[in-house]
Amino acid sequence: MLYIYAITDSATPPDCAGLDGAPLRTVGDEAPFALVSEHEDLSRQMNEDDLWEHERVVENLMQVATALPMRFDGSVEDEESLRRILAERRDEFLALLEEVRGAVELGVRALLPAVPATAAATTVSEAGSGSGGTGTAYLLARAERERAVADLTARVHEPLADVARRSAEGGSGLARTSFKAAYLVDRDRVDEFRARVEELESEIVDAQIVCTGPWPPYSFSSLERR
Amino acid sequence: MTPEPTERTKQLAAAKRARAKERSELQREVASARRARDREAWSARREASRERQERGVSRALRDREVSLLDLVDRLLDGGVVIYGDITLAVADVDLLYVGLRAMVASVETLERDLGVSLTARGPSLESSALESSSLERNAFGSSPLESDALDSDALGSDAFKSDAL
Numbered sequence: 001m002l003y004i005y006a007i008t009d010s011a012t013p014p015d016c017a018g019l020d021g022a023p024l025r026t027v028g029d030e031a032p033f034a035l036v037s038e039h040e041d042l043s044r045q046m047n048e049d050d051l052w053e054h055e056r057v058v059e060n061l062m063q064v065a066t067a068l069p070m071r072f073d074g075s076v077e078d079e080e081s082l083r084r085i086l087a088e089r090r091d092e093f094l095a096l097l098e099e100v101r102g103a104v105e106l107g108v109r110a111l112l113p114a115v116p117a118t119a120a121a122t123t124v125s126e127a128g129s130g131s132g133g134t135g136t137a138y139l140l141a142r143a144e145r146e147r148a149v150a151d152l153t154a155r156v157h158e159p160l161a162d163v164a165r166r167s168a169e170g171g172s173g174l175a176r177t178s179f180k181a182a183y184l185v186d187r188d189r190v191d192e193f194r195a196r197v198e199e200l201e202s203e204i205v206d207a208q209i210v211c212t213g214p215w216p217p218y219s220f221s222s223l224e225r226r
Numbered sequence: 227m228t229p230e231p232t233e234r235t236k237q238l239a240a241a242k243r244a245r246a247k248e249r250s251e252l253q254r255e256v257a258s259a260r261r262a263r264d265r266e267a268w269s270a271r272r273e274a275s276r277e278r279q280e281r282g283v284s285r286a287l288r289d290r291e292v293s294l295l296d297l298v299d300r301l302l303d304g305g306v307v308i309y310g311d312i313t314l315a316v317a318d319v320d321l322l323y324v325g326l327r328a329m330v331a332s333v334e335t336l337e338r339d340l341g342v343s344l345t346a347r348g349p350s351l352e353s354s355a356l357e358s359s360s361l362e363r364n365a366f367g368s369s370p371l372e373s374d375a376l377d378s379d380a381l382g383s384d385a386f387k388s389d390a391l
Contacts, residue, residue: 069300109292218303219304
């Protein structure tokens with residue numbers, strides 16, 4: 001089986017080993033190539049260390065080439081099926097490689113402090129003059145929180161999107177309780193981006209803002225994410 | 227010849243001794259005040275450095291937790307997907323093509339892709355170390371983020387629990 005780490009524009013693998021110490025090689029005769037390692041059996045239980053290994057391999061590749069990181073645990077039976085996939089999705093991969101060339105991904109999360117349930121309930125019972133039970137209180141508190149998150153999103157997102165090439169907002173549609181986004185940032189603007197995050201941290205005191213990265217462009221490696 | 231000390235010289239000597247004593251007492255006081263000040267400054271410095279260290283440690287810890295959370299988010303939810311690993315079918319309709327382990331781990335993706343909630347979850351989902359919403363709770367220490375999500379549309383969650391997990 002071939003475990004796949006990334007789609008890349010380089011035929012030369014980075015100078016390191018893959019999962020379980022397996023040697024790395026690339027598959028393909030022309031770009032896009034796939035960076036893989038060969039394994040007898042990949043059915044063992046993967047763990048946190050494997051996630052970091054996958055990440056490390058992609059980061060090493062990014063030192064020397066442009067890469068679209070694969071989702072973790074992506075593998076194919078044999079080289080033939082991988083070549084077929086590369087041929088079928090050639091245009092897509094080449095276009096995406098062009099889009100992320102020279103850029104890295106930075107992740108930003110912002111979280112509002114948790115509102116104690118009793119405080120929320122008190123506010124509501126004052127406003128609703130005793131009508132409505134805990135269910136109403138809960139829904140109102142939740143609506144209030146969603147409004148606060150929307151407000152936070154507006155304050156955090158705009159200034160950061162200005163510095164980024166592209167952005168992708170994360171989070172599921174259900175019960176948004178925090179702000180989460182990924183930004184595709186030119187390598188030479190990463191410091192500028194981080195400085196903006198620090199400015200926001202000092203401006204917005206009621207929220208925790210955390211920036212991680214640089215990451216490989218995980219959030220900018222698929223067309224369906226648009 | 228040594229003149230007998232007069233009353234006057236005796237007085238002068240005593241005054242001198244008293245002054246010397248005063249001076250040395252003063253010196254002792256100054257020295258002890260200085261020591262106290264140094265002690266205070268030192269313990270203040272030590273306190274400050276301990277605080278700095280604690281802040282640094284908790285921040286580093288928080289950042290490490292968030293990094294893991296972001297890593298899990300990205301590796302299980304982002305990146306290029308190559309289909310054809312496993313096909314789950316319910317009543318002959320292909321639902322999803324993903325690695326089974328990735329599916330167990332990335333509840334959030336499933337919710338988005340299927341439009342149903344899997345958060346009323348069974349023990350098999352909860353036991354996964356990489357389950358993203360439990361990490362989210364740990365990292366931020368907040369109340370369960372998604373557990374109040376709608377109870378699902380039975381097709382999704384039940385089918386997955388019984389068939390796949």
